[in-house]
Amino acid sequence: MPVRRRSLQHSASSLDKAFDPLIHSFNWLANLKSKALPMSPKVGIAPKRRAEIIEATFFCIALKGYSNITMQDIADSAGVSKGVIHYYFHNKEELFLSVxxxxxxxxxxxxxxxxxxxxxxxxxxxxxxxxxxxxxxxxxxxxxxxxxxxxxxxxxxxxxxxxxxxxxxxxxxxxxxxxxxxxxxxxxxxxxxxxxxxxxxxxxxxxxxxxxxxxxxxxxxxxxxxxxxxxxxxxx
Incomplete structure (x- = not known):
């Protein structure tokens, strides 16, 4: 193999190794974000979704009582994840006050x-x-x-x-x-x-x-x- 070709291949391989940790970090962050954070609502969807969560909370309170329901109960009733609920309401008290x-x-x-x-x-x-x-x-x-x-x-x-x-x-x-x-x-x-x-x-x-x-x-x-x-x- 010519010396110049071997040199170029070696340089490319060295660059790949140098960027591997950075690429891995970006992939890890992207994966973490997709798992941990709810997607931002589309324009016009937020008020509707918020109203649906409030309505689901109302029915949960009517069924189980204020003290007995959990955020998971509300999420199940609304058909969303707890992460979505926390996107719209900081805590249970804020959600209940909205209801x-x-x-x-x-x-x-x-x-x-x-x-x-x-x-x-x-x-x-x-x-x-x-x-x-x-x-x-x-x-x-x-x-x-x-x-x-x-x-x-x-x-x-x-x-x-x-x-x-x-x-x-x-x-x-x-x-x-x-x-x-x-x-x-x-x-x-x-x-x-x-x-x-x-x-x-x-x-x-x-x-x-x-x-x-x-x-x-x-x-x-x-x-x-x-x-x-x-x-x-x-x-x-």
């Missing part, structure tokens, strides 16, 4: 539509009562999961703040409507804040009782009774 936020937004939307359609203060108060009872009647899981969140709210500061804010907004809405009713002569002179608190307490109290024992009373009759108690006081 709570979704529940409250759904209730707010339902409640808002009912109140907006009502014209007078009495109709608006009845709209609040109807909206809450309808939500539970149509989807018992909704109230079951919400009740589970309330049970844990005293142990999780962010959840407690979110729950307190929820009640404050509902009291404010009811108080505003009652004040309007008093000003326009629909309702008697009263303390709107106290009646608003009583209204929320009565509705929620009946909801909780019914969730624990659906045979205790008929939900439709409970709704009618709530209307009679509140409106009977405001319009006496």
């Amino acid at each position: 709570f936020d979704k529940l409250i937004k759904d209730l707010d939307t339902h409640l808002g539509r009912k109140v907006q359609r009502a014209k007078t203060p009495p109709e608006k108060i009845r709209a609040i009562i109807t909206a809450v009872f309808e939500k539970v009647r149509e989807n018992k899981k909704f109230q079951v999961v919400l009740l589970d969140f309330w049970a844990h709210s005293t142990k999780i500061p962010k959840l407690q703040d979110a729950t307190a804010n929820q009640y404050a907004r509902y009291r404010h809405l009811a108080k505003k409507i009652i004040s309007e009713g008093v000003d326009k002569g629909y309702f008697i002179e009263c303390d709107p804040a106290r009646i608003a608190s009583a209204l929320i307490g009565l509705v929620e109290g009946l909801m909780i009782q019914w969730i624990f024992d659906q045979n205790a009373f008929d939900l439709s009759r409970a709704q009618k009774m709530t209307d009679e108690i509140i409106m009977g006081y405001l319009q006496r």
